[in-house]
Amino acid sequence: MKIIRSRTFTAERPWGALDIACMNGITARLHWTDRPYRWHVNDGEEIFAVLDGRVEMRYRENGEERSAILETGDVFHATVGTEHVAHPIGAARILVVEQAGSV
Structure with missing residues (x-):
C-alpha cells in the first residue's frame, strides 16, 4: 500500500522518476x-x-x-507509433x- 503526494515530489534531474508499480509488464512512474x-x-x-503544472505536448500525425x-x-x-515530445x-x-523498459 502506498500513498504518494505528487505535488511535493521532486527529482534531482529533469525527468527523474519515482517508480510506483510494475503490473504485468506495465509500469506506472x-x-x-x-x-x-x-x-x-x-x-x-x-x-x-499531468498531475501538477502545464505541458505542451508536441506530436506528429500523418x-x-x-x-x-x-x-x-x-x-x-x-x-503505437506516435512520435511525441513533452515541453513543460x-x-x-x-x-x-x-x-x-519503454523509452
Missing part, C-alpha cells in the same frame, strides 16, 4: 521535470497524465507536427503508464 524531453516513439502505447497544451488533470494517450511550461509532475 511519477516524473518531475522543468525541461523538455526529446522526440521519441514508445515501444507500445503510453498514458501521460507527417504533420501538432501540439496541445495539457493542463493539470489532462491525459495524453500516445498510440515551468515545473510539472506527470504520471506515465507504459510498457516496462
